[in-house]
Amino acid sequence: MSVVAVFNQKGGVGKTTTSLNLMAALAQRGRYPLGIDLDPQSHLTLACGIKSIPSSETVYAFYAENKPLSQIMRELPSGAHIIPAHMELFKIDSLYGRNPNITSQLKRGLTQELLPDEMIPVLIDCSPMLGVLSLNAVFASQRLLIPVSADYLSMQGVNRLDAALRVLEKPLGKRIDRRIVVTRFDSRRKLSYDIYDKLREHYGKDLCETRIAETVGLAESPAHGRDVFTFAPHSQGAKDYNALAEELLDSGFFNPN
Numbered sequence: 001m002s003v004v005a006v007f008n009q010k011g012g013v014g015k016t017t018t019s020l021n022l023m024a025a026l027a028q029r030g031r032y033p034l035g036i037d038l039d040p041q042s043h044l045t046l047a048c049g050i051k052s053i054p055s056s057e058t059v060y061a062f063y064a065e066n067k068p069l070s071q072i073m074r075e076l077p078s079g080a081h082i083i084p085a086h087m088e089l090f091k092i093d094s095l096y097g098r099n100p101n102i103t104s105q106l107k108r109g110l111t112q113e114l115l116p117d118e119m120i121p122v123l124i125d126c127s128p129m130l131g132v133l134s135l136n137a138v139f140a141s142q143r144l145l146i147p148v149s150a151d152y153l154s155m156q157g158v159n160r161l162d163a164a165l166r167v168l169e170k171p172l173g174k175r176i177d178r179r180i181v182v183t184r185f186d187s188r189r190k191l192s193y194d195i196y197d198k199l200r201e202h203y204g205k206d207l208c209e210t211r212i213a214e215t216v217g218l219a220e221s222p223a224h225g226r227d228v229f230t231f232a233p234h235s236q237g238a239k240d241y242n243a244l245a246e247e248l249l250d251s252g253f254f255n256p257n
Helices: 015-028 043-047 059-064 087-096 102-113 132-140 152-172 190-206 216-224 236-250
Strands: 002-006 034-038 081-083 121-126 143-149 177-185 207-213
Touching: 002 015, 002 132, 015 034, 015 043, 015 121, 015 143, 015 177, 015 216, 015 236, 034 043, 034 059, 034 132, 043 216, 059 087, 059 102, 087 132, 102 132, 121 132, 132 152, 143 152, 152 190, 177 190, 190 207, 207 236, 216 236
Parallel strands: 002 121, 002 143, 034 081, 034 121, 143 177, 177 207
Antiparallel strands: none
């Protein structure tokens, strides 16, 4: 199976937007991915049109009650699936942070009972904090996708994240494969191009060629519980996420290990 964590320690960089629209783009190509919302803010869950559900029907129950992932998975109109989140996830760090096995729980759940079809990609929308939930995502994943908005502070954030990942790679005994995608790119601003060029200079082939423009369609579609392809199919945002999906698929980013 191919498990990708969508992660950045800085909020507001398009993490959930990227998860939502890559799920939809992959579904359009017959890959029918699974999205896992591991953020207590539940933004991916809300963006998929899922509201007001009890914690027992979300990924919180997987941690608190050992409920099988297959029992909390929901199918979306696109054919993709999602495991929704709940605000109760805020409790996971305090309740289970001292359990030495907690950081591997999601990996065990995915490999033991959920994914017999190795061609199904999994996208994990992470919390911006490097805690129990984000570590679950990193340890369950083969690869990381790191959205970085085209601004100075976001660029500093990805540098800190890269340093944190190098620390995590030591106990794993391997490099975590990752790609960086620039989001909220404004072609009218020289700063956007400067940020992209600096990231290219520092990260080389780990930086995606595709840049995601800041558009009204991408900003508004989650409020309607829809991805950009159903909300604004002819928009620049739809074109950009189509291009990103193609680039990642062509590079083997979603291939099973």
